[in-house]
Amino acid sequence: MSFIEQLKLIERLHCLIQRKATGTPEQLATRLQISRASVFRQISLLKSLGANLYYCKNCQSYRYKEEFYLSFSWSLNK
Secondary structure, three states: OOHHHHHHHHHHHHHHHHOOOOOOHHHHHHHHOOOHHHHHHHHHHHHHOOOOEEEEOOOOEEEEOOOOOOOOOOOOOO
């Protein structure tokens, strides 16, 4: 997976978490077209970036305990 694809994946996961629409880890893996193990790696990555998140069994979705902003930026110089 390229660096840009990785960023897009994290951004898509972040959006699903914000909407409380991830579903179970298995459903999330299907939505993101990655393995279940990769789902847990991506969740771990978000946590390492400072996201305070958890899985809510009642709503069957990952959720942020507090507001979390995710922003990527870069510039190319010649």
